[in-house]
């Protein structure tokens with residue numbers, strides 16, 4: 001089966017079994033290795049990406065559901081030359097230890113802040129609940145997300161992108 005989807009702003013035609021998880025399509029077909037395989041059964045959040053602005057667990061999302069939809073991965077949040085606010089904030093707060101959970105954390109947080117960058121800490125904590133970090137860097141991750149929200153608000157006041 002051929003599925004046409006948009007990944008990080010680029011149209012992609014993927015030839016795969018319809019039940020293939022989106023995570024495998026991203027990593028094996030499109031060489032986008034930001035999203036991680038953690039549990040493979042929807043329980044850790046390491047594979048989180050955005051689909052049409054919503055956080056989605058790509059390990060349990062069959063590619064057949066992605067026809068015509070817009071997928072964003074951590075690679076789509078910015079470039080090495082021009083980091084996006086979420087990427088910049090995670091670096092500034094040194095939020096990663098081993099880093100394995102971080103792309104998923106960033107994408108779940110991005111979905112929250114894209115809808116409303118003006119969030120309080122309680123909302124960030126609640127929203128990130130499905131994503132696990134085995135290194136225990138939660139406090140720094142939450143600080144990074146709060147900082148990203150401030151940067152996005154600043155950018156929108158300046159007429160920039162989020």
Ligand code: FES
Nearest residue numbers: 038039043045059
């Ligand atoms: S790898 Fe998808 S939720 Fe764990």
Ligand code: FES
Nearest residue numbers: 097099133134135
């Ligand atoms: S930084 Fe290691 S799992 Fe989160």
